[in-house]
Every structure is written in structure tokens, then in C-alpha cells.
Amino acid sequence: MNQPIIAPSILAADFANLQRDVELINHSDADWFHIDIMDGEFVPNISFGFPVLEAIQKHARKPLDVHLMIVQPDRYLEQFAKAGAATITVHYEACTHLHRTLTRIRELGCKAGVALNLQTPVTAIEDVLDSIDQVLVMTINPGFGGQKLVPASIQKVRKMRRLLTEHQSPALIEVDGGVDLNTITALAEAGADVFVAGTSVFKADDPAAAIRTLKERPFAPQPSPMA
Numbered sequence: 001m002n003q004p005i006i007a008p009s010i011l012a013a014d015f016a017n018l019q020r021d022v023e024l025i026n027h028s029d030a031d032w033f034h035i036d037i038m039d040g041e042f043v044p045n046i047s048f049g050f051p052v053l054e055a056i057q058k059h060a061r062k063p064l065d066v067h068l069m070i071v072q073p074d075r076y077l078e079q080f081a082k083a084g085a086a087t088i089t090v091h092y093e094a095c096t097h098l099h100r101t102l103t104r105i106r107e108l109g110c111k112a113g114v115a116l117n118l119q120t121p122v123t124a125i126e127d128v129l130d131s132i133d134q135v136l137v138m139t140i141n142p143g144f145g146g147q148k149l150v151p152a153s154i155q156k157v158r159k160m161r162r163l164l165t166e167h168q169s170p171a172l173i174e175v176d177g178g179v180d181l182n183t184i185t186a187l188a189e190a191g192a193d194v195f196v197a198g199t200s201v202f203k204a205d206d207p208a209a210a211i212r213t214l215k216e217r218p219f220a221p222q223p224s225p226m227a
């Protein structure tokens with residue numbers, strides 16, 4: 001098991017104190033910033049757009065991992081790249097020409113990610129694996145923070161790991177939704193590399209300590225079944 005990559009989701013930050021929360025992540029053991037963009041059409045919620053992303057980018061000292069929950073993402077790829085995205089993840093369900101979209105993301109100098117909703121089988125991306133740097137396995141229905149992880153998604157992460165191994169793909173597996181101290185170990189054991197955490201970080205009494213504990217938890221000794 002590799003050291004987990006922790007990506008706190010800004011969606012759960014205090015937007016009235018955004019700079020404070022960005023600095024908190026800068027000074028923590030977190031690895032990336034996870035940025036959720038929702039358009040009110042692909043998902044039943046609207047998060048924030050370019051002015052907020054640009055404000056985050058001005059202060060962030062770690063890579064921006066941008067998760068686009070929007071229809072026709074091709075319209076905005078260039079703007080997200082200009083706004084400082086290190087990785088741009090589009091939804092499989094939102095792309096008519098997925099290969100074209102992924103190729104464009106890489107041409108723009110970003111890493112290319114594909115997100116799969118709960119019902120989308122892992123094999124959906126099999127034929128474009130060469131164009132993918134990261135696969136985001138949704139562990140909730142997208143659109144809102146603070147939801148409980150859907151248990152069946154752990155098995156899906158396992159299937160995704162098998163698929164990537166079978167194709168010798170170096171793509172990272174990211175999990176998103178309901179990641180906390182109770183779920184991170186099973187997700188890491190199933191083969192996830194990147195862990196998005198919103199509520200479990202920003203709603204904790206001490207977010208920096210929460211990040212540290214999330215990072216260490218998959219390596220912590222498990223309680224024996226007799227205990």
C-alpha cells in the first residue's frame with residue numbers, strides 16, 4: 001500500500017473565510033486541493049465558478065484537482081487550465097467524445113481524469129485507458145458533500161484496481177464521497193490512491209489533525225476480532 005494522497009474538498013470549507021481555509025491546507029499534510037464544480041444541470045446543485053477558483057489559486061500552494069460535475073465540459077477546459085488546474089476530471093456520463101476530451105485536457109498541459117457515477121461499470125473506460133491519468137470512482141451520488149459512502153462502491157474500487165492492473169495502467173484511483181476515518185482503510189485496501197475528504201476534514205475540531213490521522217489510518221494496526 002502506498003502513502004495515501006489526501007485531497008481536502010474545498011466544498012466543505014467556510015467560504016466566508018476561504019483564504020484562512022486555503023492556508024490551513026497549505027500548512028497541513030494534505031497533498032492536493034479538491035475543487036468541485038457543479039452546474040445545476042449534471043448534478044442538482046450549483047457550487048462556484050471561476051472567480052472563486054481564481055481566488056483559491058492565488059493562495060494555494062498545492063496542486064488543484066478539479067472535479068467537473070458539468071454537462072459539455074469541453075466548453076470550459078481551456079479556462080480551467082488557465083485558472084491553474086493540475087488535474088481536470090470530467091464525468092464519463094457527461095462526455096459524448098470522451099477520448100477527444102481527455103486528449104484536449106492533456107494538450108492543455110493538465111493531467112486527465114475520468115469520474116464514474118455509482119451505476120457506471122468500471123469497463124466503461126477500458127478503451128481509453130491510455131488517455132487517462134486518474135480515475136475517480138464516485139463513492140456517493142455526486143452533487144453534495146456530507147453524504148454517507150455507498151458500501152457497494154468499495155467493491156467497485158477493487159474491480160477498478162483489477163482492471164488497471166490487467167491493462168498495466170499507471171492511472172491513479174481516486175475516491176470521492178463519505179471518506180472518513182471509518183471508511184479510508186477499506187478503500188485503501190481495495191486499491192484507492194487518492195482520498196477526497198470534505199466534511200471529515202473541514203467539520204473536524206482540528207482539520208490539520210484530521211488530515212494527519214486520515215493519512216496514517218490505513219497503516220494503523222487493525223483491532224483484532226477478539227478485542
Ligand SMILES: O=C(CO)[C@@H](O)[C@H](O)COP(=O)(O)O
Nearest residue numbers: 142143145146177178198199
Ligand atoms: O464531488 C463531491 C460531491 O459531489 C465531493 O468532492 C464532496 O465534496 C465530498 O464531500 P464529503 O463527502 O467528503 O463531505
Ligand SMILES: [Fe+2]
Nearest residue numbers: 036067176196
Ligand atoms: Fe468531488
